[in-house]
Amino acid sequence: MTSIxxxxxxxxxxxxxxxxxxxxxxxxxxxxxxxxxxxHFLYSLKQAGEYGGSAQSQPDVYRSVWAPTELxxxxxxxxxxxxxGTSILxxxxxxxxxxxxxxxxIDQLSAGRLTVVGLSVGWSVEEHVAMGVDPRTRGxxxxxxxxxLRACWGEDPVEHHGEFFEIGPAVMRPKPVSTPKLMSGMYSxxxxxxxxxxxxxxxxxxxxxxxxxxxxxxxxxxxxASMAPLNAIYRLxxxxxxxxxxxxxxxxxxxxxxxxxxxxxxxxxxNFCSEITEAADWLGVLANxxxxxxxxxx
Numbered sequence: 034m035t036s037i038x039x040x041x042x043x044x045x046x047x048x049x050x051x052x053x054x055x056x057x058x059x060x061x062x063x064x065x066x067x068x069x070x071x072x073h074f075l076y077s078l079k080q081a082g083e084y085g086g087s088a089q090s091q092p093d094v095y096r097s098v099w100a101p102t103e104l105x106x107x108x109x110x111x112x113x114x115x116x117x118g119t120s121i122l123x124x125x126x127x128x129x130x131x132x133x134x135x136x137x138x139i140d141q142l143s144a145g146r147l148t149v150v151g152l153s154v155g156w157s158v159e160e161h162v163a164m165g166v167d168p169r170t171r172g173x174x175x176x177x178x179x180x181x182l183r184a185c186w187g188e189d190p191v192e193h194h195g196e197f198f199e200i201g202p203a204v205m206r207p208k209p210v211s212t213p214k215l216m217s218g219m220y221s222x223x224x225x226x227x228x229x230x231x232x233x234x235x236x237x238x239x240x241x242x243x244x245x246x247x248x249x250x251x252x253x254x255x256x257x258a259s260m261a262p263l264n265a266i267y268r269l270x271x272x273x274x275x276x277x278x279x280x281x282x283x284x285x286x287x288x289x290x291x292x293x294x295x296x297x298x299x300x301x302x303x304n305f306c307s308e309i310t311e312a313a314d315w316l317g318v319l320a321n322x323x324x325x326x327x328x329x330x331x
Contacts (some may be wrong), residue, residue, distance in 0.1 A: 037329035038067030085156030109143035121218035122154035133185030145210030155217030
C-alpha cells in the first residue's frame with residue numbers, strides 16, 4: 034500500500050506551536066499516515082550559487098524555518114498513530130554522532146514511529162559555511178556520513194573511522210526502537226550512484242512518474258545483490274517554489290499514479306502555497322486535501 038503524508042507547517046511567519054498542534058490533530062483525524070520536516074536554518078541576503086528548488090532564488094518564506102528535529106520531537110507527543118520522517122535533512126547541517134542521538138531520542142519519544150530519515154548534500158553555500166563545513170566536500174562527506182550514522186545506531190561499542198568522522202570506541206544510547214530507513218534526496222549522477230549503494234529509499238521530488246520508475250530501475254540494476262530493491266517516496270507540491278500550482282483533482286490523479294506504480298509513499302507539500310498568510314489558512318488548505326487520502330487507499 035502507498036502511504037500518504039504531509040509536510041508540517043514549518044516555513045513562514047504564520048507558524049506557531051498551537052498551529053502545528055492543530056494541524057497534526059486535524060491530519061490525524063483525516064487519516065493521513067505520516068508527517069515530515071525539511072531542513073534549512075538561514076536565509077542568505079547574498080546567495081552564492083544556484084537555489085536548489087524550482088524557483089530562480091530562495092523564496093521569502095524561508096526567512097523563518099523551524100528546526101526539524103526539535104519540531105518532530107514536539108509532534109511525537111501530539112499524535113500516537115502517525116509515522117514521522119525527515120524530507121530532507123542536509124548532511125552539511127549536521128554531524129552524524131549528534132544527529133544519531135537526536136533522531137534516536139525522537140524515535141523513543143514516539144514509540145518507534147520515526148520510520149524514514151531523508152538525507153541529501155544540500156545546495157546552500159552559506160549554510161555550509163555557517164556550519165564550518167567546506168561545501169566543496171559535500172558529496173565525499175555524505176559518503177562518510179551514512180556509514181557513520183548507521184554505526185551510531187548499531188551495537189555498542191560504537192566505532193567509525195572515516196575521511197571526515199572519527200567516532201569511538203564509545204557507548205551511544207538511546208538506540209532507535211528499530212533502525213529507520215534512510216532515504217536519499219540526491220539527483221545528480223554521482224548522487225544516484227550513492228543512492229543505489231547506500232540508501233533504502235529515494236525521494237525523486239516531483240519528477241514525472243515514468244521517469245521515477247525508470248530511474249529506480251536503473252539504480253536497482255547496479256544495486257548490491259545483498260540489498261533489498263530501492264523504492265521511492267514521492268514529493269507532491271500543491272504549489273512549487275516557482276509558483277506552479279496543482280488543483281486538488283490534479284494532485285489526486287498524481288497520487289493514483291504513484292499507487293499504480295507501486296511507490297512506497299507520497300509526501301504532500303503545502304509550505305509554499307501563496308494563500309497561506311495566517312494559521313487558519315494552513316488548516317483550510319489541509320481540509321481540502323481529503324480526496325488524496327482516498328486516492329492513496331486505491
